[in-house]
Amino acid sequence: MTSAVVPDHPWLLPGALSVPVDRARPHPRRTTRDWIVDGVAFLLSLFWVLVVTGDATAPDPELAPRLPYDWMIAADGLVGLLCCGMLWVRRRWPVGVAVASLPFTAFSMAGAFPLLILYFTVVVHRRTAVALAITAAGLCTNFAFAYLRPEPDMPYWVSTAWGVVISVTVLAWGMFVRARRQLVVSLRERAERAEAEQQLRVAQARQLERTRIAREMHDVLAHRISLLSLHAGALEFRPDAPAEEVAKAAGVIRGSAHAALQDLREVIGVLRAETDAEEEPERPQPTLADLPALIQESRAAGVRVNATDLVAAPESLPAAVGRSAYRIVQEGLTNARKHAPGAVVTVGVSGGPGAGLTVEIRNRWPIGGVTDAEIPGAGTGLVGISERVTLAGGRLEYGRDDAGDFRLAAWLPWPAA
Numbered sequence: 001m002t003s004a005v006v007p008d009h010p011w012l013l014p015g016a017l018s019v020p021v022d023r024a025r026p027h028p029r030r031t032t033r034d035w036i037v038d039g040v041a042f043l044l045s046l047f048w049v050l051v052v053t054g055d056a057t058a059p060d061p062e063l064a065p066r067l068p069y070d071w072m073i074a075a076d077g078l079v080g081l082l083c084c085g086m087l088w089v090r091r092r093w094p095v096g097v098a099v100a101s102l103p104f105t106a107f108s109m110a111g112a113f114p115l116l117i118l119y120f121t122v123v124v125h126r127r128t129a130v131a132l133a134i135t136a137a138g139l140c141t142n143f144a145f146a147y148l149r150p151e152p153d154m155p156y157w158v159s160t161a162w163g164v165v166i167s168v169t170v171l172a173w174g175m176f177v178r179a180r181r182q183l184v185v186s187l188r189e190r191a192e193r194a195e196a197e198q199q200l201r202v203a204q205a206r207q208l209e210r211t212r213i214a215r216e217m218h219d220v221l222a223h224r225i226s227l228l229s230l231h232a233g234a235l236e237f238r239p240d241a242p243a244e245e246v247a248k249a250a251g252v253i254r255g256s257a258h259a260a261l262q263d264l265r266e267v268i269g270v271l272r273a274e275t276d277a278e279e280e281p282e283r284p285q286p287t288l289a290d291l292p293a294l295i296q297e298s299r300a301a302g303v304r305v306n307a308t309d310l311v312a313a314p315e316s317l318p319a320a321v322g323r324s325a326y327r328i329v330q331e332g333l334t335n336a337r338k339h340a341p342g343a344v345v346t347v348g349v350s351g352g353p354g355a356g357l358t359v360e361i362r363n364r365w366p367i368g369g370v371t372d373a374e375i376p377g378a379g380t381g382l383v384g385i386s387e388r389v390t391l392a393g394g395r396l397e398y399g400r401d402d403a404g405d406f407r408l409a410a411w412l413p414w415p416a417a
């Protein structure tokens with residue numbers, strides 16, 4: 001959710017542009033500026049009614065021809081007062097108030113000023129089609145007003161022309177005010193939408209980064225815990241082993257457990273990190289040069305690994321491609337330890353600039369389909385590797401081949417220098 005920027009003086013804005021906008025209300029609240037405008041409009045209209053009524057009672061009226069009967073003067077004044085009262089509800093029902101007061105425009109001189117304000121409100125707050133319809137009806141009553149209350153020293157068509165000029169001027173002014181308000185609202189909505197999209201992009205980038213880190217930690221933890229389980233199983237299988245071997249295996253178990261806890265602490269810290277917290281420096285990521293250490297670590301745990309390295313110009317291999325190759329081999333060794341204990345694992349890495357990097361891990365299928373139930377798997381490791389290879393623009397194949405071996409093979413793009 002985004003919050004609109006509150007201006008320094010919100011009370012100076014009309015209710016339609018108030019910030020924040022209460023979208024649950026069908027009609028915006030009056031702001032201080034609206035109350036001031038309505039009060040001034042009411043006082044000016046009331047002053048107009050008093051002046052016109054007083055002028056009509058004079059022996060020689062100046063604003064309009066004298067009415068033949070006194071009750072007509074009183075009725076005109078009452079109509080003017082009624083139109084003044086309508087000014088307080090014109091914001092809530094602009095069209096209804098304008099239509100209800102439309103007959104008064106055919107004869108009332110006292111209500112002329114408040115009626116123009118009511119008409120201006122319709123133009124500002126309603127679409128152009130409604131404003132034009134009210135304008136057309138007002139022009140018709142203008143012709144009637146010039147006929148019912150003619151000016152003694154002014155021709156009929158001149159009087160009606162002045163009415164048309166005044167109506168068109170109010171229409172143009174109101175449309176300008178409405179267009180300006182729509183522009184302000186449009187700019188505000190664009191700013192809010194841009195802010196929301198920016199926050200969404202930041203949230204998506206943060207989620208993608210956390211997912212990437214969690215995937216990295218999954219690969220590392222699976223490798224560490226499988227080594228730990230392998231050594232613990234060896235101690236369980238040989239309780240009478242020499243003390244030196246037991247101490248060595250216990251040391252490896254302790255080291256693997258410590259490394260696993262450290263990795264777990266890091267991923268939990270990343271997933272719990274707040275957006276305004278300082279980011280800790282990220283550990284160096286493994287590359288293709290770290291493969292020998294990974295294979296040696298598996299050999300030290302008792303896994304028989306045959307490795308072949310036929311990579312040309314490994315120093316020019318992009319770091320991202322090397323990291324993906326490392327994770328693929330790590331996942332392959334972890335799966336072999338979990339699902340084919342005791343099997344010989346063959347690791348082959350080959351390729352060069354322009355030809356791409358090929359990684360293949362192969363091990364015999366477990367006899368009878370028996371796997372080491374002490375090391376459970378969630379089945380998400382290969383899914384993560386597949387996603388990693390796909391994002392890198394490569395290809396991944398895994399499964400049982402014609403020779404009966406389980407084969408995990410990937411090809412990663414390696415652009416030419």
